[in-house]
Amino acid sequence: MNEPTVEQAPRVDRAQYVLAAVLAAVGVYTLVDARGLNVGFGDPVGPRIFPYVVGTGMVVLAALLAVATARGDVAQGEEGEDVDLTSPADWVTVGKLVAILVLNLLLVNVVGWAITGALLFAGCAWALGSRTLVRDLLVGTVLSVGSWYFFYVGLDVPLPPGILDGIL
Amino acid sequence: MTIVVGYVPNRHGEAALDAGLAEARLRGGDVVVVNATRGDALVDRRHLGDAAAAELEARLAGLDVPTSVRRVLGADVAEEVVRVADEVGAALVVIGLRHRSAVGKVLMGSVAQRVLLEARCPVLAVKAG
Amino acid sequence: MDNLQLLLDGFQSAATPTNLLYAALGVLIGTFVGVLPGIGPAMALALLLPLTYGLESTQSLIMFAGIYYGGMYGGSTTSILLNTPGESASVMTAIEGNKMAKRGRAAQALATAAIGSFVAGTIGTVLVALFAPEIADQAVRIGAPSYFAIMLLSLVLVTAVLGASRLRGFIGLFIGLTIGLVGLDLSTGQARLTGGITQLVDGVDIVVVAVGLFAIGESLWIAAHLRRQPLDVIPVGRPFMGREDWGRSWRPWLRGTAIGFPFGALPAGGAETPTFLSYVTEKRLARDRDEFGQGAIEGVAGPEAANNASAAGMFVPLLALGLPVTATASILLAAMKTYGIQPGPSLLEDQADLVWTLLASLLIGNTLLLVINLPLAPLWARLLQVPRPQLYAGILFFASLGAYAVDQNPFDIALLLVFGAVGFAVRRFGIPMLPLILGVIIGPLMEVKMREALDISDGHLSGLFDEGLAIGVYVLVVLAVVVPVVVDRVRSPRTPHDQPGATTEREVPR
Numbered sequence: 001m002n003e004p005t006v007e008q009a010p011r012v013d014r015a016q017y018v019l020a021a022v023l024a025a026v027g028v029y030t031l032v033d034a035r036g037l038n039v040g041f042g043d044p045v046g047p048r049i050f051p052y053v054v055g056t057g058m059v060v061l062a063a064l065l066a067v068a069t070a071r072g073d074v075a076q077g078e079e080g081e082d083v084d085l086t087s088p089a090d091w092v093t094v095g096k097l098v099a100i101l102v103l104n105l106l107l108v109n110v111v112g113w114a115i116t117g118a119l120l121f122a123g124c125a126w127a128l129g130s131r132t133l134v135r136d137l138l139v140g141t142v143l144s145v146g147s148w149y150f151f152y153v154g155l156d157v158p159l160p161p162g163i164l165d166g167i168l
Numbered sequence: 169m170t171i172v173v174g175y176v177p178n179r180h181g182e183a184a185l186d187a188g189l190a191e192a193r194l195r196g197g198d199v200v201v202v203n204a205t206r207g208d209a210l211v212d213r214r215h216l217g218d219a220a221a222a223e224l225e226a227r228l229a230g231l232d233v234p235t236s237v238r239r240v241l242g243a244d245v246a247e248e249v250v251r252v253a254d255e256v257g258a259a260l261v262v263i264g265l266r267h268r269s270a271v272g273k274v275l276m277g278s279v280a281q282r283v284l285l286e287a288r289c290p291v292l293a294v295k296a297g
Numbered sequence: 298m299d300n301l302q303l304l305l306d307g308f309q310s311a312a313t314p315t316n317l318l319y320a321a322l323g324v325l326i327g328t329f330v331g332v333l334p335g336i337g338p339a340m341a342l343a344l345l346l347p348l349t350y351g352l353e354s355t356q357s358l359i360m361f362a363g364i365y366y367g368g369m370y371g372g373s374t375t376s377i378l379l380n381t382p383g384e385s386a387s388v389m390t391a392i393e394g395n396k397m398a399k400r401g402r403a404a405q406a407l408a409t410a411a412i413g414s415f416v417a418g419t420i421g422t423v424l425v426a427l428f429a430p431e432i433a434d435q436a437v438r439i440g441a442p443s444y445f446a447i448m449l450l451s452l453v454l455v456t457a458v459l460g461a462s463r464l465r466g467f468i469g470l471f472i473g474l475t476i477g478l479v480g481l482d483l484s485t486g487q488a489r490l491t492g493g494i495t496q497l498v499d500g501v502d503i504v505v506v507a508v509g510l511f512a513i514g515e516s517l518w519i520a521a522h523l524r525r526q527p528l529d530v531i532p533v534g535r536p537f538m539g540r541e542d543w544g545r546s547w548r549p550w551l552r553g554t555a556i557g558f559p560f561g562a563l564p565a566g567g568a569e570t571p572t573f574l575s576y577v578t579e580k581r582l583a584r585d586r587d588e589f590g591q592g593a594i595e596g597v598a599g600p601e602a603a604n605n606a607s608a609a610g611m612f613v614p615l616l617a618l619g620l621p622v623t624a625t626a627s628i629l630l631a632a633m634k635t636y637g638i639q640p641g642p643s644l645l646e647d648q649a650d651l652v653w654t655l656l657a658s659l660l661i662g663n664t665l666l667l668v669i670n671l672p673l674a675p676l677w678a679r680l681l682q683v684p685r686p687q688l689y690a691g692i693l694f695f696a697s698l699g700a701y702a703v704d705q706n707p708f709d710i711a712l713l714l715v716f717g718a719v720g721f722a723v724r725r726f727g728i729p730m731l732p733l734i735l736g737v738i739i740g741p742l743m744e745v746k747m748r749e750a751l752d753i754s755d756g757h758l759s760g761l762f763d764e765g766l767a768i769g770v771y772v773l774v775v776l777a778v779v780v781p782v783v784v785d786r787v788r789s790p791r792t793p794h795d796q797p798g799a800t801t802e803r804e805v806p807r
Contacts, residue, residue, distance in 0.1 A: 034489070044752060045747075046485070049748075113701065125686040130208075209527060211527060
């Protein structure tokens with residue numbers, strides 16, 4: 001933990017400006033959205049006040065964050081058991097994971113969870129650096145088919161079978 | 169002449185190390201002990217930790233064979249062992265073998281097998297006694 | 298005691314073979330996920346919420362209680378063996394526990410943690426049984442203004458007092474409040490913040506929010522910063538304690554319980570403070586102070602007991618006031634709500650059976666935890682060898698499944714990814730998660746109480762100050778905001794360029 005000193009050239013965490021902008025936009029949207037609400041007769045409070053408070057607070061916080069950032073405030077990422085903050089962020093891996101999650105989202109109702117789930121597991125493992133693709137596919141299939149049956153039999157929640165309709 | 173030993177801290181690794189040292193005495197060479205890990209689990213029993221590495225180095229220092237210990241972190245354990253062998257121009261790679269069941273052979277990628285196939289020098293595969 | 302009689306009745310309904318099975322299952326699953334790196338109790342509960350869809354309410358709550366205690370125990374196992382506290386509550390345990398383990402006393406450290414957790418959890422749960430009904434009795438008489446004030450106090454305490462940066466705490470809180478706004482306004486039936494998306498009119502499902510924030514956000518964050526170096530693990534035998542260890546442990550257990558329970562019951566959130574206090578207390582009272590920092594068993598026994606006692610204490614505000622004070626409690630609250638159970642003062646009257654069964658099963662789960670986990674410790678330690686790619690692939694798999702199973706609608710997976718992105722950003726910018734998740738849960742409750750109070754006063758702000766209790770609580774709110782600021786100023790008067798939002802002020806891991 002290094003205290004920022006006066007001699008140091010102020011490091012500016014540019015990404016925090018983006019965060020402040022997003023927060024401000026959310027706050028403004030909250031305010032605009034609240035303005036469009038109708039307050040009924042005989043309702044002294046109405047549905048507007050709370051969003052007004054929240055939206056205003058958000059805008060103020062966004063401004064404070066921007067000021068703090070300009071003064072050299074730097075975000076300290078969250079640490080954890082498996083987190084190594086000394087290395088730069090690995091955006092390739094994150095991108096791969098998001099792509100796989102989105103693929104699952106697009107395909108799940110078409111081909112069914114039993115298939116996309118297996119692909120999801122194997123794909124994520126691959127993206128995270130696993131080299132044992134065959135084993136991951138096997139494990140993923142066991143998990144996805146197993147969870148399908150668990151929900152169907154155990155919890156009475158039938159997940160759409162997709163193209164495996166009639167086989168499962 | 170350099171002999172590379174693929175080492176893991178268990179009896180298979182020790183068997184390989186013993187064989188490697190014996191070969192080095194016969195041929196009059198030095199031994200490079202390699203411990204490679206993918207580093208992808210919180211705990212890897214086949215990884216040589218700091219304390220264990222220091223212990224191993226101390227043990228090897230007392231021997232009549234010149235030795236060095238290398239710990240490498242890489243995506244593939246077999247590849248790393250072969251890479252080190254290439255780098256030091258190894259005359260021989262020594263690895264330990266363990267017994268594997270039929271199911272195990274299908275599911276697990278074998279490091280030993282990959283080293284046998286990919287190394288560009290003779291490979292000595294040793295079984296723990 | 299009346300309450301004890303009711304608790305005994307609770308035992309009778311909890312001790313059916315099926316319920317015992319669910320308790321055992323919960324404990325095992327909880328420990329399993331707790332030991333796995335990167336999964337804390339809150340994430341475990343969020344991931345397992347979908348399991349409740351098919352279960353009957355009593356059974357799923359019993360299972361959840363087991364998961365909760367099991368997850369905490371699992372967390373302490375990892376801290377002791379690897380010195381990697383998975384959550385802030387285990388930080389103190391890790392200090393001495395890992396040192397003990399390195400000196401070859403892993404078995405004793407695990408044993409004192411497990412037995413201490415059992416002692417603290419048991420006493421704590423009994424205290425909940427004694428206090429919660431009394432508080433609920435009082436709480437029935439509390440009006441909307443005071444309720445609003447108490448919720449405000451809870452949010453302010455969590456946001457402004459805990460954590461490193463007040464600015465970031467409030468940002469987290471307001472993100473949470475905004476998420477809580479999405480959906481229909483209950484009294485006028487108008488959609489808010491839906492952006493015209495019809496699926497959002499019903500509000501966002503808390504399972505999707507929690508799983509997105511915790512599981513997806515955490516996995517992506519870890520994927521971006523994956524640690525590549527394995528750690529040295531310490532071999533564990535079956536945990537046991539010698540005579541001397543018992544002698545040195547039992548007082549810290551009791552002291553830890555005494556410190557932990559009130560903190561858990563207060564709306565101040567989390568076990569961070571009590572575990573720290575317990576550690577300091579034990580260090581001060583220790584006969585051999587020099588042993589601290591080198592693996593003193595008291596330093597494991599005390600904080601671990603404080604951790605579990607505060608986990609039990611958390612049930613007091615949750616059951617009696619409907620007020621969650623930790624991330625885990627807010628997910629428990631969400632689970633209860635999926636069954637139409639509304640925790641709060643009237644819960645103990647409306648659903649008395651359920652509450653007493655829950656408390657009894659907490660005690661049963663706690664005992665099972667001890668019986669099951671002491672012999673299984675070496676097995677749990679092996680879980681640490683699961684390779685990270687498969688581990689996080691599994692988490693993403695179950696997270697997607699959980700969101701999809703809510704409604705079998707891919708839209709929920711999309712929403713899950715959105716909250717995953719929020720969870721990622723929150724970690725990237727060091728924004729604390731606790732105010733955020735409490736904002737999501739408490740925000741809507743607060744709005745209801747605020748409007749109730751203001752309706753009575755016909756819209757005049759005085760309606761919020763209508764009760765003596767409310768005014769008293771507001772004073773505390775002001776103190777909670779002002780005191781830390783003043784303390785900061787007094788402590789460091791020579792740093793005028795001290796940024797309001799610098800996270801470097803204090804080393805408080807979340």
